[in-house]
Amino acid sequence: MAILQVNGVHKDFSGLQVLTGVDFEVGEKERFSVIGPNGAGKTTLFNIISGKFRPSAGQVIFEGRDISSLPTYARARLGMARSFQITNIFQRLSALDNILAGVRSRVGLRHHLLRRPHHDRDLMERSEEILERVGLADQRHTPAQELAYGQQRALEMGVTLSLEPKLVLLDEPTAGMSRQETEEAISMIRRVTRETACVIIEHDMNVVFSLADRISVLHYGVMLACGTPEEIRADQRVKDAYLGEEEA
Amino acid sequence: MMASQKAMLHRVGLALALALLLVMPWLLGSYQLRLFTEAVIFSLYAVSYNMLLGYAGLLSFGHAMFFGWGAFSFAVALNHFPGIPLMGAVMLAVASTTVIGLVVGVLLLRVKGTPFALLTLAFNALVFAIGIKWHSVTGGDDGLSIATPALNLGFTDLVVSSGPNFYYFTLVIVGAAIAFAWYFTRTAMGQSVLLIRENEERMRFLGYNTNVSRLILFVLSGALAGLAGSFYAILNSFVSLDAVSIEMTTKVLLMTFIGGTGQFLGPVAGAFFFTYVQNFLSDLTDNWPLIMGALFIAMVLWVPGGLAGLAAKLSGGRKDDDPDGTLAGME
Numbered sequence: 001m002a003i004l005q006v007n008g009v010h011k012d013f014s015g016l017q018v019l020t021g022v023d024f025e026v027g028e029k030e031r032f033s034v035i036g037p038n039g040a041g042k043t044t045l046f047n048i049i050s051g052k053f054r055p056s057a058g059q060v061i062f063e064g065r066d067i068s069s070l071p072t073y074a075r076a077r078l079g080m081a082r083s084f085q086i087t088n089i090f091q092r093l094s095a096l097d098n099i100l101a102g103v104r105s106r107v108g109l110r111h112h113l114l115r116r117p118h119h120d121r122d123l124m125e126r127s128e129e130i131l132e133r134v135g136l137a138d139q140r141h142t143p144a145q146e147l148a149y150g151q152q153r154a155l156e157m158g159v160t161l162s163l164e165p166k167l168v169l170l171d172e173p174t175a176g177m178s179r180q181e182t183e184e185a186i187s188m189i190r191r192v193t194r195e196t197a198c199v200i201i202e203h204d205m206n207v208v209f210s211l212a213d214r215i216s217v218l219h220y221g222v223m224l225a226c227g228t229p230e231e232i233r234a235d236q237r238v239k240d241a242y243l244g245e246e247e248a
Numbered sequence: 249m250m251a252s253q254k255a256m257l258h259r260v261g262l263a264l265a266l267a268l269l270l271v272m273p274w275l276l277g278s279y280q281l282r283l284f285t286e287a288v289i290f291s292l293y294a295v296s297y298n299m300l301l302g303y304a305g306l307l308s309f310g311h312a313m314f315f316g317w318g319a320f321s322f323a324v325a326l327n328h329f330p331g332i333p334l335m336g337a338v339m340l341a342v343a344s345t346t347v348i349g350l351v352v353g354v355l356l357l358r359v360k361g362t363p364f365a366l367l368t369l370a371f372n373a374l375v376f377a378i379g380i381k382w383h384s385v386t387g388g389d390d391g392l393s394i395a396t397p398a399l400n401l402g403f404t405d406l407v408v409s410s411g412p413n414f415y416y417f418t419l420v421i422v423g424a425a426i427a428f429a430w431y432f433t434r435t436a437m438g439q440s441v442l443l444i445r446e447n448e449e450r451m452r453f454l455g456y457n458t459n460v461s462r463l464i465l466f467v468l469s470g471a472l473a474g475l476a477g478s479f480y481a482i483l484n485s486f487v488s489l490d491a492v493s494i495e496m497t498t499k500v501l502l503m504t505f506i507g508g509t510g511q512f513l514g515p516v517a518g519a520f521f522f523t524y525v526q527n528f529l530s531d532l533t534d535n536w537p538l539i540m541g542a543l544f545i546a547m548v549l550w551v552p553g554g555l556a557g558l559a560a561k562l563s564g565g566r567k568d569d570d571p572d573g574t575l576a577g578m579e
């Protein structure tokens with residue numbers, strides 16, 4: 001069964017037609033990648049799936065349920081988490097506190113007036129575990145703003161994973177990283193999404209082709225093509241429209 | 249310094265402060281003790297205000313509506329339910345302030361920044377207008393005098409309306425509320441408030457309904473202000489419209505800014521400073537608000553961290569780039 005279905009999604013921003021009928025499905029443990037040129041509407045698509053924007057038309061179905069009109073926080077509670085293209089973390093808080101925010105939300109400890117999350121062994125252990133997974137265990141007490149760029153990107157990923165989501169939406173997780181950092185990020189993403197569904201937006205073809213089970217190409221507001229990495233590599237339309245320039 | 253040593257030092261400091269508070273009635277004459285008690289009450293008022301301003305970054309111009317609502321509903325409870333126990337009246341006052349906080353808070357749920365500030369001002373004016381017009385209940389311009397009943401302790405009834413007994417009564421109840429406000433900053437809810445101020449959008453993507461968080465905080469801060477208000481009523485054995493006036497809102501703003509929004513004890517320092525300086529100045533001149541205003545301007549311009557920030561800087565303690573201090577308090 002598909003965990004995520006996007007049906008005929010349209011989005012226009014006061015006249016500017018960004019998405020004009022996007023359809024796709026993501027399987028329960030599938031790694032699905034969305035590629036496309038700058039301004040193709042990839043981030044907009046994530047904003048619609050995660051609830052930041054409402055689609056102008058069409059639906060988003062999560063685990064068989066139409067969530068098109070649910071607010072962001074309700075979608076997060078259903079088990080969907082996203083990362084951001086531009087790092088969007090709690091800058092003045094420690095790496096650990098960044099992670100703890102999601103870890104305690106996962107168990108519903110959001111508004112309790114008496115319980116103190118820092119005194120909850122279980123939550124602290126889980127947070128440490130996630131820090132370790134993204135390679136920041138040694139930086140647990142460092143304020144996010146003092147981390148190096150690559151580490152901030154890792155923390156961005158950690159905050160996303162802190163919800164222990166069933167579906168992870170990653171918006172250009174390796175943007176701005178060095179070769180080496182990118183390689184590390186790829187193997188980390190592979191590790192942490194083994195048991196979850198994942199949608200990855202990427203520009204780096206190396207990342208896409210080494211991670212994705214299936215790839216779709218967003219072009220002028222529609223999915224130009226969708227298939228396995230081999231199929232996409234071989235697709236003439238994709239070559240003409242997109243890959244051509246990069247591989248030339 | 250080692251963390252454990254620091255914790256030890258904190259504990260010793262806390263114990264000394266508590267001991268000092270307990271022996272106050274022996275150190276101060278009755279006039280001075282009353283002034284000191286007033287400062288404790290205003291400390292809670294300012295601490296509750298700083299939950300909005302310092303922790304959530306919400307500038308409210310309407311905090312007196314809660315302070316005044318607490319004072320009036322306490323007086324009304326005493327006058328309309330003869331025989332009501334003292335704590336019953338206090339609890340009724342806090343409960344009704346909670347309800348008002350909820351009503352106003354729901355209407356303000358979606359607004360922040362300037363619209364929030366202006367709407368709180370408008371609600372404060374509205375509550376003030378109710379106070380004037382609803383003469384039969386509030387006494388209008390005449391206010392309400394109250395006879396504070398004795399506190400039933402089970403084995404004995406204790407008159408707590410003035411003197412050392414009132415001081416200790418205030419210290420226990422108001423002190424507990426201040427202690428709770430401090431504890432609150434470490435709770436899940438308190439931490440969520442900090443995180444939301446830091447990055448509200450990300451919090452929403454992490455499953456937090458941030459409007460609800462703001463509402464809970466608003467109601468809580470209002471309820472604590474209402475508690476302060478009912479003690480203010482006992483202090484004066486009287487409630488007048490001054491308790492719910494814009495001046496009372498300005499007062500808490502001045503206290504909090506002068507004391508410093510960045511640290512928990514800032515507003516407490518501000519409340520003491522304000523109470524004593526006002527007392528001193530108003531003996532000298534009727535123009536004391538002018539001097540207070542000038543002082544406020546000077547503080548905002550040259551000492552943005554307030555008294556608490558100044559103290560921290562002088563003792564070479566906390567780094568300056570954490571204007572909240574609260575972040576540093578997190579483990």
Ligand SMILES: Nc1ncnc2c1ncn2[C@@H]1O[C@H](COP(=O)(O)OP(=O)(O)OP(=O)(O)O)[C@@H](O)[C@H]1O
Nearest residue numbers: 013016018036037038039040041042043044045085
């Ligand atoms: N909130 C918005 N209001 C108006 N226009 C928007 C908004 N968000 C995005 N757009 C427009 O929609 C188009 C697609 O933007 P989007 O950010 O989704 O592209 P993208 O595929 O993520 O690009 P990139 O690869 O550069 O990240 C752009 O033309 C952008 O200007």
Ligand SMILES: [Mg+2]
Nearest residue numbers: 042043044085
């Ligand atoms: Mg984008």
